[in-house]
Amino acid sequence: MSARPMSQPADLEVVRDSYDRVADNYVEMVATTGLGDVRTQPWLRAAMDVFADSVAGLGPVLDVGCGPGTVTAYLAERGLDVSGVDLSPRMIEHARRLHPQCTFDVASATELELAAESWGGLMGWWSLFNLPRDILAEVLARFAAALVPGGLLIIATHVGDGDLQRTEAYGGVPVRWTTHRWRPEQLVALVERTGLRLTAELRLPADDQVGPGVVLVARRNG
Secondary structure, three states: OOOOOOOOOOOHHHHHHHHHHHHHHHHHHHHHHOOOOHHHOHHHHHHHHHHHHHHOOOOOEEEEOOOOOHHHHHHHHOOOOEEEEEOOHHHHHHHHHHOOOOEEEEOOHHHOOOOOOOEEEEEEEOOOOOOOHHHHHHHHHHHHHHEEEEEEEEEEEEEOOOEEEEEEEOOOEEEEEEEEOEOHHHHHHHHHOOOOEEEEEEEEOOOOOOOOEEEEEEEOOO
């Protein structure tokens, strides 16, 4: 268990409510456009496949910010012992309905109690960008401590300078959240400060659905 409580974002409940409101539209967009589905995006699928192969046999995997469980279910199909959590109860309702073979719970990244050296893999797959920068540093340090020796962290997020205040998303649904964008080198430095060793970095240009992004994979030594 964590020795002290995790800092909580001041807007946690506002962000939770926003994702509850966009959940239905988001699920529809996944089904109709492939948004958020790695099977429709070859480079992201390749990154996820390498991650899955690398953590197989190391221990359970947790998809933090799993949304409707699309990637969680993909990893389960590959034979991993994987579960998902999301701060949005509505997203978790969809995940349980769409992927009943998987386990899902409601929790944000800052509400988790992760035992030391208990997870083979941890994921923050386009799900940590709403966290303020200082709190993200705290979350990643907790993630690093929770990995078994040799375990992997994979995170993906939006690239850019500064923050964006979002007032609508996923088909014009009203929301209130901040997208904290990172330069890749800044995020690499943040991950390495946790003691993890970077093993891969994939930079993605903007496309028709989202802006530029970065995927990082890091390993706990051991």
